[in-house]
Amino acid sequence: MLPPQPHDTDAPIRLTDNDAALAKLSAVRQNYLSDPYIKYFVPRATFQPVRPPLINIGTFVRTVAIDDLVNQWLDLSSAEGKKCQIVSLGAGSDTRFWQLATGLRKDCLSKYIEVDFPENTMKKAMAIKKNKDLSTVLGAPADIKLGHGGTSLFSPLYYLLPADLRQNPTLSLSSLITRNGDAPPLLDASLPTLLIFECVLVYMSPQESNTLLRWFHTYFASQNDGRLGAIVYEMFGLGDSFGRVMVSNLRTRNVSLPGADPYPNVESLPSRFLNLDYTSAHALTLKDIRRDYIGADELDRISKLEMLDEVEELDLVLEHYAITWGLTVSGKHGAAWNEWGMRRRETIDEDEDE
Numbered sequence: 001m002l003p004p005q006p007h008d009t010d011a012p013i014r015l016t017d018n019d020a021a022l023a024k025l026s027a028v029r030q031n032y033l034s035d036p037y038i039k040y041f042v043p044r045a046t047f048q049p050v051r052p053p054l055i056n057i058g059t060f061v062r063t064v065a066i067d068d069l070v071n072q073w074l075d076l077s078s079a080e081g082k083k084c085q086i087v088s089l090g091a092g093s094d095t096r097f098w099q100l101a102t103g104l105r106k107d108c109l110s111k112y113i114e115v116d117f118p119e120n121t122m123k124k125a126m127a128i129k130k131n132k133d134l135s136t137v138l139g140a141p142a143d144i145k146l147g148h149g150g151t152s153l154f155s156p157l158y159y160l161l162p163a164d165l166r167q168n169p170t171l172s173l174s175s176l177i178t179r180n181g182d183a184p185p186l187l188d189a190s191l192p193t194l195l196i197f198e199c200v201l202v203y204m205s206p207q208e209s210n211t212l213l214r215w216f217h218t219y220f221a222s223q224n225d226g227r228l229g230a231i232v233y234e235m236f237g238l239g240d241s242f243g244r245v246m247v248s249n250l251r252t253r254n255v256s257l258p259g260a261d262p263y264p265n266v267e268s269l270p271s272r273f274l275n276l277d278y279t280s281a282h283a284l285t286l287k288d289i290r291r292d293y294i295g296a297d298e299l300d301r302i303s304k305l306e307m308l309d310e311v312e313e314l315d316l317v318l319e320h321y322a323i324t325w326g327l328t329v330s331g332k333h334g335a336a337w338n339e340w341g342m343r344r345r346e347t348i349d350e351d352e353d354e
Protein backbone atom coordinates (compact mmCIF):
# COMPACT_ATOMS: atom_id res chain seq x y z
CA MET A 1 0.00 0.00 0.00
CA LEU A 2 1.12 3.56 -0.62
CA PRO A 3 1.53 5.58 2.61
CA PRO A 4 -1.48 7.86 3.28
CA GLN A 5 -0.73 11.55 2.70
CA PRO A 6 -1.39 13.93 5.66
CA HIS A 7 -3.70 16.30 3.76
CA ASP A 8 -4.63 14.17 0.81
CA THR A 9 -6.82 16.59 -1.13
CA ASP A 10 -6.81 14.26 -4.15
CA ALA A 11 -8.45 11.37 -2.27
CA PRO A 12 -12.01 12.60 -3.06
CA ILE A 13 -11.09 12.87 -6.76
CA ARG A 14 -9.72 9.34 -6.80
CA LEU A 15 -12.88 8.12 -5.08
CA THR A 16 -15.04 9.35 -7.97
CA ASP A 17 -13.90 6.15 -9.63
CA ASN A 18 -15.99 4.17 -7.14
CA ASP A 19 -19.11 6.06 -8.27
CA ALA A 20 -18.30 5.39 -11.93
CA ALA A 21 -17.69 1.68 -11.31
CA LEU A 22 -20.84 1.30 -9.20
CA ALA A 23 -22.90 3.05 -11.87
CA LYS A 24 -21.51 0.69 -14.52
CA LEU A 25 -22.10 -2.37 -12.36
CA SER A 26 -25.69 -1.27 -11.82
CA ALA A 27 -26.30 -0.73 -15.55
CA VAL A 28 -24.91 -4.21 -16.20
CA ARG A 29 -27.04 -5.84 -13.50
CA GLN A 30 -30.16 -4.18 -14.90
CA ASN A 31 -29.26 -5.43 -18.41
CA TYR A 32 -28.62 -2.04 -20.00
CA LEU A 33 -25.04 -3.05 -20.74
CA SER A 34 -23.12 -6.26 -21.02
CA ASP A 35 -19.76 -6.28 -19.22
CA PRO A 36 -18.50 -9.47 -17.57
CA TYR A 37 -15.45 -7.69 -16.12
CA ILE A 38 -16.69 -4.70 -14.11
CA LYS A 39 -17.70 -6.88 -11.13
CA TYR A 40 -14.05 -7.75 -10.54
CA PHE A 41 -13.23 -4.10 -9.82
CA VAL A 42 -16.02 -3.50 -7.31
CA PRO A 43 -15.49 -4.90 -3.82
CA ARG A 44 -18.46 -7.00 -2.63
CA ALA A 45 -20.04 -6.50 -6.05
CA THR A 46 -23.04 -8.77 -5.42
CA PHE A 47 -24.04 -6.74 -2.35
CA GLN A 48 -24.01 -3.33 -4.06
CA PRO A 49 -27.44 -1.74 -4.51
CA VAL A 50 -28.57 -0.93 -8.05
CA ARG A 51 -28.81 2.73 -9.02
CA PRO A 52 -32.04 4.54 -10.06
CA PRO A 53 -33.23 4.13 -13.70
CA LEU A 54 -32.14 7.67 -14.52
CA ILE A 55 -28.52 6.89 -13.63
CA ASN A 56 -28.66 3.57 -15.49
CA ILE A 57 -29.94 5.25 -18.64
CA GLY A 58 -27.23 7.95 -18.42
CA THR A 59 -24.55 5.28 -18.01
CA PHE A 60 -25.98 3.35 -20.95
CA VAL A 61 -26.06 6.38 -23.29
CA ARG A 62 -22.53 7.48 -22.36
CA THR A 63 -21.07 3.99 -22.74
CA VAL A 64 -22.78 3.17 -26.05
CA ALA A 65 -21.75 6.55 -27.50
CA ILE A 66 -18.09 6.20 -26.51
CA ASP A 67 -18.05 2.55 -27.69
CA ASP A 68 -19.37 3.68 -31.07
CA LEU A 69 -16.61 6.29 -31.47
CA VAL A 70 -13.96 3.78 -30.34
CA ASN A 71 -15.21 1.07 -32.73
CA GLN A 72 -15.27 3.50 -35.63
CA TRP A 73 -11.69 4.51 -34.81
CA LEU A 74 -10.60 0.87 -34.91
CA ASP A 75 -12.45 0.33 -38.21
CA LEU A 76 -10.87 3.41 -39.80
CA SER A 77 -7.44 2.19 -38.72
CA SER A 78 -8.10 -1.27 -40.19
CA ALA A 79 -9.31 0.27 -43.44
CA GLU A 80 -5.87 1.91 -43.67
CA GLY A 81 -4.20 -1.42 -42.97
CA LYS A 82 -2.98 -0.23 -39.57
CA LYS A 83 -3.48 -1.24 -35.98
CA CYS A 84 -4.31 1.49 -33.52
CA GLN A 85 -3.29 2.61 -30.05
CA ILE A 86 -5.68 3.69 -27.33
CA VAL A 87 -4.70 5.75 -24.28
CA SER A 88 -7.31 6.08 -21.55
CA LEU A 89 -6.46 8.93 -19.20
CA GLY A 90 -8.02 8.82 -15.72
CA ALA A 91 -9.12 5.28 -16.59
CA GLY A 92 -10.04 4.27 -13.04
CA SER A 93 -11.74 0.86 -13.04
CA ASP A 94 -12.80 1.09 -16.66
CA THR A 95 -13.03 -2.28 -18.44
CA ARG A 96 -13.08 -1.16 -22.08
CA PHE A 97 -9.71 -2.82 -22.71
CA TRP A 98 -11.04 -6.27 -21.73
CA GLN A 99 -14.14 -5.84 -23.86
CA LEU A 100 -12.05 -4.82 -26.89
CA ALA A 101 -9.36 -7.45 -26.40
CA THR A 102 -11.98 -10.21 -26.35
CA GLY A 103 -14.27 -8.68 -28.98
CA LEU A 104 -14.63 -8.68 -32.76
CA ARG A 105 -12.03 -5.96 -33.29
CA LYS A 106 -9.31 -7.40 -31.06
CA ASP A 107 -6.83 -7.76 -33.93
CA CYS A 108 -7.01 -4.03 -34.66
CA LEU A 109 -5.46 -3.13 -31.32
CA SER A 110 -1.73 -2.49 -31.14
CA LYS A 111 -1.57 -1.16 -27.60
CA TYR A 112 -3.95 -0.08 -24.84
CA ILE A 113 -2.52 2.22 -22.18
CA GLU A 114 -4.32 3.35 -19.03
CA VAL A 115 -3.19 6.15 -16.72
CA ASP A 116 -4.48 7.20 -13.30
CA PHE A 117 -3.19 8.32 -9.90
CA PRO A 118 -0.77 5.72 -8.43
CA GLU A 119 -3.22 4.77 -5.65
CA ASN A 120 -5.80 3.79 -8.27
CA THR A 121 -3.38 2.05 -10.64
CA MET A 122 -2.02 0.01 -7.74
CA LYS A 123 -5.54 -1.10 -6.81
CA LYS A 124 -6.28 -1.99 -10.43
CA ALA A 125 -2.97 -3.81 -10.92
CA MET A 126 -3.67 -5.93 -7.83
CA ALA A 127 -7.20 -6.75 -9.03
CA ILE A 128 -5.81 -7.82 -12.41
CA LYS A 129 -3.02 -9.92 -10.92
CA LYS A 130 -5.32 -11.82 -8.59
CA ASN A 131 -8.13 -12.49 -11.05
CA LYS A 132 -7.65 -15.07 -13.78
CA ASP A 133 -10.49 -13.84 -16.00
CA LEU A 134 -8.77 -10.44 -16.13
CA SER A 135 -5.15 -11.56 -16.34
CA THR A 136 -5.54 -14.27 -18.99
CA VAL A 137 -6.74 -11.61 -21.44
CA LEU A 138 -3.37 -9.87 -20.92
CA GLY A 139 -1.28 -12.93 -21.80
CA ALA A 140 0.79 -15.60 -20.10
CA PRO A 141 1.67 -14.93 -16.42
CA ALA A 142 5.37 -14.55 -17.33
CA ASP A 143 4.48 -11.71 -19.72
CA ILE A 144 2.62 -9.67 -17.08
CA LYS A 145 4.99 -7.58 -15.00
CA LEU A 146 4.44 -5.16 -12.15
CA GLY A 147 6.69 -2.12 -11.78
CA HIS A 148 7.16 1.07 -9.79
CA GLY A 149 6.32 -0.52 -6.43
CA GLY A 150 3.23 -2.24 -7.83
CA THR A 151 1.71 0.96 -9.27
CA SER A 152 2.35 0.01 -12.89
CA LEU A 153 1.69 -3.10 -14.91
CA PHE A 154 3.10 -4.11 -18.29
CA SER A 155 1.99 -6.81 -20.69
CA PRO A 156 2.37 -7.27 -24.44
CA LEU A 157 -0.81 -5.31 -25.26
CA TYR A 158 -1.97 -3.59 -22.09
CA TYR A 159 -0.10 -1.04 -19.95
CA LEU A 160 -1.21 0.56 -16.69
CA LEU A 161 0.78 3.64 -15.66
CA PRO A 162 0.69 5.93 -12.63
CA ALA A 163 0.73 9.70 -13.18
CA ASP A 164 -0.86 12.89 -11.98
CA LEU A 165 -2.27 14.31 -15.20
CA ARG A 166 -2.12 17.85 -13.82
CA GLN A 167 1.66 17.73 -13.91
CA ASN A 168 3.69 18.67 -16.93
CA PRO A 169 3.30 15.70 -19.35
CA THR A 170 6.86 16.20 -20.56
CA LEU A 171 7.85 14.71 -17.21
CA SER A 172 4.84 12.72 -15.98
CA LEU A 173 4.09 10.97 -19.31
CA SER A 174 7.56 11.03 -20.85
CA SER A 175 7.69 7.20 -21.18
CA LEU A 176 4.87 7.43 -23.72
CA ILE A 177 6.88 9.32 -26.28
CA THR A 178 10.57 9.06 -25.41
CA ARG A 179 12.95 6.17 -25.94
CA ASN A 180 14.06 4.25 -22.87
CA GLY A 181 17.59 3.16 -23.75
CA ASP A 182 17.16 0.81 -26.71
CA ALA A 183 13.43 0.44 -26.13
CA PRO A 184 11.19 2.52 -28.40
CA PRO A 185 8.65 4.92 -26.86
CA LEU A 186 5.39 3.25 -25.83
CA LEU A 187 3.42 5.29 -28.37
CA ASP A 188 4.28 4.80 -32.02
CA ALA A 189 3.60 8.18 -33.64
CA SER A 190 2.95 6.51 -37.00
CA LEU A 191 -0.11 4.62 -35.71
CA PRO A 192 -3.61 6.07 -35.41
CA THR A 193 -4.04 6.90 -31.74
CA LEU A 194 -7.16 7.56 -29.73
CA LEU A 195 -7.24 9.32 -26.36
CA ILE A 196 -10.16 8.72 -24.01
CA PHE A 197 -10.90 11.17 -21.20
CA GLU A 198 -14.03 9.73 -19.61
CA CYS A 199 -15.01 12.10 -16.82
CA VAL A 200 -11.52 13.24 -15.83
CA LEU A 201 -10.58 16.62 -17.35
CA VAL A 202 -13.40 18.27 -15.40
CA TYR A 203 -11.40 17.76 -12.18
CA MET A 204 -8.40 19.65 -13.59
CA SER A 205 -7.91 23.33 -14.38
CA PRO A 206 -8.45 24.33 -18.03
CA GLN A 207 -4.74 25.25 -18.25
CA GLU A 208 -3.69 21.78 -17.10
CA SER A 209 -5.97 19.96 -19.51
CA ASN A 210 -4.94 22.27 -22.38
CA THR A 211 -1.30 21.47 -21.71
CA LEU A 212 -2.09 17.76 -21.86
CA LEU A 213 -4.13 17.93 -25.07
CA ARG A 214 -1.55 20.20 -26.72
CA TRP A 215 1.28 17.84 -25.78
CA PHE A 216 -0.38 14.86 -27.50
CA HIS A 217 -1.35 17.02 -30.47
CA THR A 218 2.22 18.23 -30.98
CA TYR A 219 3.57 14.67 -30.96
CA PHE A 220 1.13 13.32 -33.56
CA ALA A 221 0.62 16.42 -35.73
CA SER A 222 4.38 16.56 -36.32
CA GLN A 223 4.16 13.17 -38.12
CA ASN A 224 3.61 12.94 -41.85
CA ASP A 225 0.53 10.74 -41.53
CA GLY A 226 -0.33 11.52 -37.93
CA ARG A 227 -3.83 10.61 -36.78
CA LEU A 228 -4.93 11.59 -33.32
CA GLY A 229 -8.45 11.40 -31.99
CA ALA A 230 -9.67 12.36 -28.54
CA ILE A 231 -12.96 11.73 -26.78
CA VAL A 232 -13.99 13.75 -23.75
CA TYR A 233 -17.04 12.89 -21.66
CA GLU A 234 -18.04 15.17 -18.82
CA MET A 235 -20.46 17.68 -17.31
CA PHE A 236 -20.73 21.28 -18.57
CA GLY A 237 -23.08 24.29 -18.39
CA LEU A 238 -23.05 24.33 -14.61
CA GLY A 239 -24.08 27.99 -14.27
CA ASP A 240 -27.83 27.23 -14.10
CA SER A 241 -29.75 26.06 -11.06
CA PHE A 242 -29.23 22.36 -11.85
CA GLY A 243 -25.50 22.93 -12.27
CA ARG A 244 -25.23 24.94 -9.07
CA VAL A 245 -26.85 22.10 -7.10
CA MET A 246 -24.45 19.58 -8.67
CA VAL A 247 -21.44 21.77 -7.85
CA SER A 248 -22.56 22.34 -4.27
CA ASN A 249 -23.32 18.61 -3.70
CA LEU A 250 -19.85 17.71 -4.92
CA ARG A 251 -18.29 20.44 -2.78
CA THR A 252 -19.65 18.70 0.33
CA ARG A 253 -17.50 15.75 -0.78
CA ASN A 254 -14.51 18.08 -1.34
CA VAL A 255 -14.67 17.63 -5.11
CA SER A 256 -14.56 20.68 -7.36
CA LEU A 257 -15.06 20.92 -11.13
CA PRO A 258 -12.73 23.67 -12.41
CA GLY A 259 -12.62 22.05 -15.84
CA ALA A 260 -16.27 22.92 -16.52
CA ASP A 261 -15.76 26.69 -16.15
CA PRO A 262 -14.94 27.55 -19.80
CA TYR A 263 -17.97 25.64 -21.15
CA PRO A 264 -21.32 27.33 -20.49
CA ASN A 265 -23.12 25.52 -23.33
CA VAL A 266 -22.71 22.68 -25.81
CA GLU A 267 -21.60 25.06 -28.60
CA SER A 268 -18.56 26.07 -26.52
CA LEU A 269 -17.27 22.51 -26.07
CA PRO A 270 -15.47 21.96 -29.43
CA SER A 271 -13.31 25.03 -28.67
CA ARG A 272 -11.43 22.79 -26.23
CA PHE A 273 -9.83 21.19 -29.30
CA LEU A 274 -10.13 23.88 -31.95
CA ASN A 275 -8.22 26.42 -29.82
CA LEU A 276 -5.34 23.92 -29.74
CA ASP A 277 -5.28 23.50 -33.55
CA TYR A 278 -6.96 20.10 -33.74
CA THR A 279 -8.33 19.74 -37.28
CA SER A 280 -11.97 19.36 -36.27
CA ALA A 281 -14.16 18.90 -33.21
CA HIS A 282 -17.83 18.26 -32.38
CA ALA A 283 -19.95 17.88 -29.28
CA LEU A 284 -23.34 16.40 -28.43
CA THR A 285 -25.19 16.28 -25.13
CA LEU A 286 -26.31 12.92 -23.79
CA LYS A 287 -29.86 14.18 -24.29
CA ASP A 288 -29.20 14.69 -28.03
CA ILE A 289 -27.47 11.33 -28.27
CA ARG A 290 -30.34 9.47 -26.61
CA ARG A 291 -32.87 11.24 -28.85
CA ASP A 292 -31.12 10.87 -32.22
CA TYR A 293 -27.96 8.77 -32.09
CA ILE A 294 -28.88 5.41 -30.49
CA GLY A 295 -30.16 2.61 -32.75
CA ALA A 296 -33.95 2.15 -32.67
CA ASP A 297 -33.73 -1.48 -31.52
CA GLU A 298 -31.47 -0.67 -28.60
CA LEU A 299 -33.62 2.27 -27.54
CA ASP A 300 -36.69 0.06 -27.67
CA ARG A 301 -34.95 -2.69 -25.70
CA ILE A 302 -33.82 -0.43 -22.86
CA SER A 303 -37.19 1.31 -22.65
CA LYS A 304 -38.62 -2.02 -21.42
CA LEU A 305 -36.04 -2.65 -18.71
CA GLU A 306 -37.30 -0.34 -15.97
CA MET A 307 -40.17 2.03 -15.29
CA LEU A 308 -39.07 5.63 -15.77
CA ASP A 309 -41.47 8.19 -14.31
CA GLU A 310 -39.37 11.31 -14.56
CA VAL A 311 -38.67 11.83 -18.27
CA GLU A 312 -38.24 15.59 -17.78
CA GLU A 313 -35.78 15.02 -14.96
CA LEU A 314 -33.89 12.56 -17.14
CA ASP A 315 -33.61 15.15 -19.91
CA LEU A 316 -32.46 17.79 -17.43
CA VAL A 317 -29.64 15.53 -16.21
CA LEU A 318 -28.66 14.35 -19.70
CA GLU A 319 -28.44 17.87 -21.07
CA HIS A 320 -25.67 18.67 -18.57
CA TYR A 321 -23.35 15.91 -19.82
CA ALA A 322 -21.71 15.81 -23.22
CA ILE A 323 -19.37 13.87 -25.40
CA THR A 324 -16.90 15.99 -27.33
CA TRP A 325 -14.57 14.52 -29.91
CA GLY A 326 -11.62 16.16 -31.59
CA LEU A 327 -9.46 15.02 -34.46
CA THR A 328 -6.07 15.85 -35.88
CA VAL A 329 -5.08 14.39 -39.24
CA SER A 330 -2.11 15.27 -41.35
CA GLY A 331 -1.03 13.90 -44.72
CA LYS A 332 -2.94 13.31 -47.91
CA HIS A 333 -4.94 10.23 -46.89
CA GLY A 334 -6.81 11.92 -44.10
CA ALA A 335 -10.21 12.40 -45.77
CA ALA A 336 -11.82 9.19 -44.49
CA TRP A 337 -11.00 10.20 -40.93
CA ASN A 338 -13.14 13.30 -41.22
CA GLU A 339 -16.14 10.95 -41.24
CA TRP A 340 -15.26 9.88 -37.68
CA GLY A 341 -18.08 10.95 -35.36
CA MET A 342 -21.38 10.03 -33.78
CA ARG A 343 -23.76 8.59 -36.35
CA ARG A 344 -27.43 9.50 -36.44
CA ARG A 345 -30.02 6.79 -35.81
CA GLU A 346 -30.99 6.47 -39.48
CA THR A 347 -27.39 5.55 -40.41
CA ILE A 348 -27.03 3.07 -37.55
CA ASP A 349 -30.34 1.40 -38.41
CA GLU A 350 -29.42 1.21 -42.11
CA ASP A 351 -26.09 -0.45 -41.24
CA GLU A 352 -27.87 -2.99 -39.03
CA ASP A 353 -30.38 -3.83 -41.78
CA GLU A 354 -27.62 -4.67 -44.28
Ligand SMILES: C[S@@+](CC[C@H](N)C(=O)[O-])C[C@H]1O[C@@H](n2cnc3c(N)ncnc32)[C@H](O)[C@@H]1O
Residues within 6 Å of the ligand: 013, 014, 015, 016, 017, 020, 021, 089, 090, 091, 092, 093, 094, 115, 116, 117, 120, 163, 164, 165, 166, 197, 198, 199, 200, 203, 204
Ligand atom coordinates in the same frame (compact mmCIF):
# COMPACT_ATOMS: atom_id res chain seq x y z
C1 LIG B 1 -15.09 9.73 -12.43
S1 LIG B 1 -13.70 8.68 -12.48
C2 LIG B 1 -13.85 8.02 -14.12
C3 LIG B 1 -13.16 6.72 -14.29
C4 LIG B 1 -13.27 6.12 -15.70
N1 LIG B 1 -12.69 7.01 -16.68
C5 LIG B 1 -14.71 5.83 -16.05
O1 LIG B 1 -15.33 6.65 -16.74
O2 LIG B 1 -15.23 4.82 -15.60
C6 LIG B 1 -12.35 9.83 -12.64
C7 LIG B 1 -11.00 9.15 -12.68
O3 LIG B 1 -10.02 10.12 -13.08
C8 LIG B 1 -8.90 10.03 -12.24
N2 LIG B 1 -8.23 11.31 -12.18
C9 LIG B 1 -8.78 12.52 -11.90
N3 LIG B 1 -7.82 13.48 -11.89
C10 LIG B 1 -6.65 12.86 -12.20
C11 LIG B 1 -5.31 13.31 -12.32
N4 LIG B 1 -4.99 14.60 -12.11
N5 LIG B 1 -4.36 12.42 -12.62
C12 LIG B 1 -4.66 11.10 -12.81
N6 LIG B 1 -5.93 10.61 -12.70
C13 LIG B 1 -6.90 11.48 -12.39
C14 LIG B 1 -9.48 9.61 -10.89
O4 LIG B 1 -8.50 9.06 -10.04
C15 LIG B 1 -10.55 8.63 -11.31
O5 LIG B 1 -10.07 7.33 -11.43
